Amino acid sequence: MLWKKNQHEAFESGKYSRVHTWYFDGGAEIRASSSPDIIPTPMSDASAVDPEEAFLASVSSCHMLFFLSIAAKKKYIVECYEDHPVGLLKEVKGKKAITVITLSPKVIFKGNYPSTKAIEQMHNLAHSNCFIANSIKANIQIKLI
Incomplete structure (x- = not known):
């Protein structure tokens, strides 16, 4: 699993992306995020798996x-x-x-x-x-x- 802060995000105020990547055996990669029902967009991505x-x-x-x-x-x-x-x-x-x-x-x-x-x-x-x-x-x- 990997998450990185985007350069201009205000991490300390909670205004940062929750999008990250899951890595699995065999090479599968899945984009993941918090649910937009819990953390609103744009900090969450509804197209990713929560x-x-x-x-x-x-x-x-x-x-x-x-x-x-x-x-x-x-x-x-x-x-x-x-x-x-x-x-x-x-x-x-x-x-x-x-x-x-x-x-x-x-x-x-x-x-x-x-x-x-x-x-x-x-x-x-x-x-x-x-x-x-x-x-x-x-x-x-x-x-x-």
Whole structure:
């Protein structure tokens, strides 16, 4: 991760850019910023990923990857998996925290379509195996579409 102050910014008065870059193994680089809902533009950049969005995406991605591996082991063919995770930001003991994360996965299967019960079981197993879900305090809800 790298952040640098721009030359003419008034850092000490809080008037500085929150845009920075995340670097990942394999060479991926992602522009990141605080959310403009928290720090107004131009100090934030709405086109960049903010940490809260990345957090929700990480939870959703981890769940999806385990779900796909479980489905494959059970010989179900997943054609498409789509999710739009939502987090509830709430004040807890005087501090803001994401207390609830709702995943709403929409899964399209090809051929042998599993029962609703089998899909629920695969999601439950994916949730219990997800490293990120096992590492956080937020309550994760799975709303099947």
